[in-house]
Amino acid sequence: MRDESKHRIRRRRVLLALAGVLVAWLVVDKALAVIAPEPTVGHWRSQEGFEAYRAAYDDVMATLPEPARAHDVATEYGTVRVYEWAATETGERAGETEEERTDAEEETASGERLPVVLLPGIRSGAPMWGENLLHWIGDRTLYAMDAIGxxxxxxxxxxxxxxxxxxxxxxxxxxxxxxxxxxxxGHSFGAAVAATHTLHHPGRVASLTLLEPVMVLRGLPASVYLWSSLLLLPAPQSWKDRALAEIGGVTVEEVRERTPMSVMIDEGSQHYAALAPTPRTLSDEEWGSISVPVRVDIADDHSLAGGEEAAKRARDLGKGPVTVWPGTSHSLPMQAAEELGPELEAYWTEHDR
Structure with missing residues (x-):
């Protein structure tokens, strides 16, 4: 129990980093829209900053299962890094029982298992899916990418x-x-990207899963913007620690703890200038035009997706399943990794057509 308690604390610290970075980025974006309306590309502020980030990134990637290959895919906006974990012939996973393995083989024989594409939250990149990948590797081919910009x-x-x-x-x-x-x-900002992609390119999407999607169902609460404004001012660090604690739903003591993932996120926040438009709330008509299956998972504590109100809107729009997860915050994919593993696999299998 003690090890599990420590693990929960580590997940909460990652939550803090993800939530704080997200809301601070959204506030910065609005400020830059006024100060510097001409669009520019995201970039590293210095070579030294990139090298510090790369070291932290490599530390986190070293904790993930080794991907089968890495792709650098050219787009009109730049090159996108994608990691691939290929499905095994039998879909066998570590710790899988004989009964589970037989069921998986029968499912594979009855139809093709489609690949899964994972879109990350702000500053977290492909490494954020480490705890989730363990539940899916072997079943089907997985692709996790670092977002462009x-x-x-x-x-x-x-x-x-x-x-x-x-x-x-x-x-x-x-x-x-x-x-x-x-x-x-998609998670967080990545879920907003995933929803917008599906709106415009539904033919490519077999199913859409939105984990704590920011802004596309409901805007951020005003209190989040108020606390995050402290992160942009020359305020004492103690004030900023308090702001991060309020945003993330953790204690100030937890703010000051460090993990490999939070170090990576901090390095990216400090050294990378991300200049991209913010998501918008989709209209009822836009949601109604999305005919592919849509699953929505919302946190019940310090949700940045809109909590129960966002969940209610998703249900009213006819999307589902819609789940509000007890005891979770914005880092829902990490906090509920054990439960989401089989649930999402079953959901994908249902829509493998």
Whole structure:
């Protein structure tokens, strides 16, 4: 129990990093829209900053199962780094029982298992899926990417002019990987990208899974913007620690703890200048035009997706299943990895057609 308690604390610290970076980025973006309206590309502020980030990135990647290959896919906006974990012939996973293995083989024999594409939250990149990958590797081919215009190994060369450009580069990556259809999963900002991509390119998407999707169902609460404004001011570090604690739903003591993932996120936040349009809330008509299966998973504590109100809107729109997960915050994919593993696999299998 003690080890599990420590693991929960580590997940909460990653939550803090993800939530704090996200809201601070959204506030910065609005400020830059006024100060510097001309679009520019995301970039590293210095070579030294990139090297510090790369060291932290490599540390986290070393904790993930080794991918079968890495792709650098060219798009009109730049080059996107994608990691691939190929399905095994039997779909066998570590620790799988004989009964589970037989069921998996029967499912594979009855129809093709479509690949899964994972879109990350701000500054977290492909490494954020480490705890989730363990539950899916072997079952089907998985692709996790570093978002273009954000910290990671992707390189942006052409500015974004609207959030719809995010849908364009995702579509070009899937085409470049020769994925005719795939299950698309996004977390946080990545979920907003995934929803917008599906809106414009539904034929490529077999199913859509949105984990704590920001802004596409409901805007961020005003209190989040108020606390995040402290992160942009020359305020004492103690004030910023308090702001991060309020945003993330953790204690100030937890703010000051460090993990490999939070170090990577911090390095990316400090050294990478991400200049991209923010997501927008999709209209009822836009949601209604999305005919592919849509699953929505929301946190019940310090949700940045809109909590129960976002869940209610998703249900009213006829999307589902819609689940509000007890005891979770914005780092839902990490906090609920054990439960989401089999649930999402069953959901994808249901829609493998």
């Amino acid at each position: 954000d910290a990671g190994m992707s390189v942006q060369s052409v500015p974004f002019t609207s959030f719809d450009d995010q849908a364009a580069w995702v579509e070009q990556v899937l085409s470049g990987l020769e994925l005719e259809r795939a299950h698309v999963v």
